[in-house]
Amino acid sequence: MNKTWNNKAWFMVLPVLLLVAFSAVIPLMTVVNYSVQDTFGNNQFFWNGVGWFSDVLESDRFWQALGRNLLFSGIILAIEIPLGILIALNMPKKGLGVPFCLVLMALPLLIPWNVVGTIWQVFGRVDIGLLGRTLDALGISYNYVNNVFDAWMTLIVMDVWHWTSLVVLLCYAGLVSIPEAYYQAAKIDGASRWAVFRYIQLPKMKRVLLIAFLLRFMDSFMIYTEPFVITGGGPGNSTTFLSIDLVKMAIGQFDLGPAAAMSIIYFLIILLLSWIFYTVMTSSDEQA
Amino acid sequence: MARITLDHIRHAYGEKPKSEADYSLKEVHHEWNDGGAYALLGPSGCGKTTLLNIISGLLQPSEGRILFDGKDVTYLSTQQRNIAQVFQFPVIYDTMTVYDNLAFPLRNRGVAEPEVDRRVREILEMIDLSSWAKKTARGLTADQKQKISLGRGLVRNDVNAILFDEPLTVIDPHMKWVLRSQLKKLHRQFGFTMVYVTHDQTEALTFADKVVVMYDGQIVQIGTPAELFEKPKHTFVGYFIGSPGMNVLPASIDGSSIRIGEQTLDLDYKPQVAVGAKTELGIRPEFISLSRDGMPVSISKVEDIGRQKIVRAEFAGKPIAIVVPEDGEIPADPRVTFDPAAINIYADSWRVGREG
Numbered sequence: 001m002n003k004t005w006n007n008k009a010w011f012m013v014l015p016v017l018l019l020v021a022f023s024a025v026i027p028l029m030t031v032v033n034y035s036v037q038d039t040f041g042n043n044q045f046f047w048n049g050v051g052w053f054s055d056v057l058e059s060d061r062f063w064q065a066l067g068r069n070l071l072f073s074g075i076i077l078a079i080e081i082p083l084g085i086l087i088a089l090n091m092p093k094k095g096l097g098v099p100f101c102l103v104l105m106a107l108p109l110l111i112p113w114n115v116v117g118t119i120w121q122v123f124g125r126v127d128i129g130l131l132g133r134t135l136d137a138l139g140i141s142y143n144y145v146n147n148v149f150d151a152w153m154t155l156i157v158m159d160v161w162h163w164t165s166l167v168v169l170l171c172y173a174g175l176v177s178i179p180e181a182y183y184q185a186a187k188i189d190g191a192s193r194w195a196v197f198r199y200i201q202l203p204k205m206k207r208v209l210l211i212a213f214l215l216r217f218m219d220s221f222m223i224y225t226e227p228f229v230i231t232g233g234g235p236g237n238s239t240t241f242l243s244i245d246l247v248k249m250a251i252g253q254f255d256l257g258p259a260a261a262m263s264i265i266y267f268l269i270i271l272l273l274s275w276i277f278y279t280v281m282t283s284s285d286e287q288a
Numbered sequence: 289m290a291r292i293t294l295d296h297i298r299h300a301y302g303e304k305p306k307s308e309a310d311y312s313l314k315e316v317h318h319e320w321n322d323g324g325a326y327a328l329l330g331p332s333g334c335g336k337t338t339l340l341n342i343i344s345g346l347l348q349p350s351e352g353r354i355l356f357d358g359k360d361v362t363y364l365s366t367q368q369r370n371i372a373q374v375f376q377f378p379v380i381y382d383t384m385t386v387y388d389n390l391a392f393p394l395r396n397r398g399v400a401e402p403e404v405d406r407r408v409r410e411i412l413e414m415i416d417l418s419s420w421a422k423k424t425a426r427g428l429t430a431d432q433k434q435k436i437s438l439g440r441g442l443v444r445n446d447v448n449a450i451l452f453d454e455p456l457t458v459i460d461p462h463m464k465w466v467l468r469s470q471l472k473k474l475h476r477q478f479g480f481t482m483v484y485v486t487h488d489q490t491e492a493l494t495f496a497d498k499v500v501v502m503y504d505g506q507i508v509q510i511g512t513p514a515e516l517f518e519k520p521k522h523t524f525v526g527y528f529i530g531s532p533g534m535n536v537l538p539a540s541i542d543g544s545s546i547r548i549g550e551q552t553l554d555l556d557y558k559p560q561v562a563v564g565a566k567t568e569l570g571i572r573p574e575f576i577s578l579s580r581d582g583m584p585v586s587i588s589k590v591e592d593i594g595r596q597k598i599v600r601a602e603f604a605g606k607p608i609a610i611v612v613p614e615d616g617e618i619p620a621d622p623r624v625t626f627d628p629a630a631i632n633i634y635a636d637s638w639r640v641g642r643e644g
Contacts, residue, residue: 184346185379187366189440190396199381199392 034260052261062262064237065245072241073220076159080216081209083160084167089201091172105165117229120158144231148238151231155239158226163216170212174205210281214274221270242266290356290448290481292320292343297352299338305350313338314506323479327496329486335505336485340451343483344371356448372441373451377458378433382426386417389425390439411439431459435467442474449481456491468495489529501525523637526570532598532609539569541633549604551583553626565635573598573609575630578618582625590618
């Protein structure tokens, strides 16, 4: 077969190339640029090498914020993944309940981040919030403004409320793709409810669970808007996650160099962790 | 192992069936002998799988009862009925090894591990997968997977019956032959009651002692392969069994003579046909002989299929098929004769016997 060669075809990729360049490559390179230079103003920059990187890596502030991030992601993954599976398993498979449940599940996902933050900020307020007042009336001391534990609880409950649906929807998609014959065969083989879950449903949900896990990890690791709106990083620094610290540093203190270095480290951490999760979770596939 | 009695079973998928047409399975009243090999044969959507699922307990019949050895099991679950079933598409637990897959139904029933091991090894030997025992089931080919599905059905030696729902659909033709022979061998060895659903007549006729032909939600004939071939009870059976199927020609009856178009044939008995019934004559292509004597036909096409020739012709204005041996000649002025013993008369699609 004769192939027609026409190098003009390269022009076809040009729009995408430009788009990616302007939306990703150029901004990223600006950050790289800042991270290796210092300035005393007047738009004069000079080379600083890896100075900012070692500054960031040596600061307690960075490691504490990173620790908070890991703790937060760990907690919400430990809640949202099992809870999502549990809800998906109990959702109806046919009938009128299906669209009803799907819409109900999709609702929190449609609300913008800052609105979610605001909703919970107001909801949890001790003076006017429904949650705050109710807990207060029940005699439970709750105040997310000056109690570290309450602030964390509020953020976790809010994230679970906002994002468990995503896990549910993904798991549900995995579940409905299982042919009826599998359940029939399991009945005939005398499998228990647990065995059906362990040997049929879980293996079939594995791929979507991997996606759910990665999405929820990356997203929760980058959390910014909600704690910013609800607690502003407080009380003290107790909810100051990497992203909040980064913004404080870049816009609050205008330390562009350290902030750029931190951005890159932050980005590399997410990339590394996602890669590790992905490798670990897919490694069993290749043994077969 | 058990004798299975279907006592006036009917089934409709929708709720509150109103007319006969709402039933996907019209009344079935029948008994399956202990240790028999049955095939349920019929086109897609004729209710074979429905009937099978009713026997296994995956489906509750809308009406009627099912008895195993005279004991009512209509409301018992699949597990309580102790039935094995193999599905059209292989169902394997792909995170388990081949060995664990086969052991699964036994372990779920709390069989002791040495006994599990003995039976699983026996089955592995039988389905020729011994060397795969420790491998994950995921990497297997479709027919190996289906062998595991079969094996999971066979591993329990106390089952009342084994049901097969078109189990060889996904298997390569040459493997089909091998697996079918293995199944037959197993049947002879263990004497399970086996019910085998298929739409492939070769499969049904080679597998079963008795073939149950289903059409439009009802059983139209139960018989040995020879009976289905020689005396199809319903024109559908005639069409469906045999290749090419039976020739069915509109006819009118007057005493013992039959008129087809311009032609008249004489029978040695008087078929009893109700007034106003649609009368047809059925004759298999194998029993029509082509020669220089008899009734005139015009040949439209000759298909040479190797060991024989299929002649497509027009007889009394209707298309018919005639099977001619490979060395049989086709005369220039062709005429046909029908073997009188092979003529079947149908009234409203049902066979009118010599008897009555």
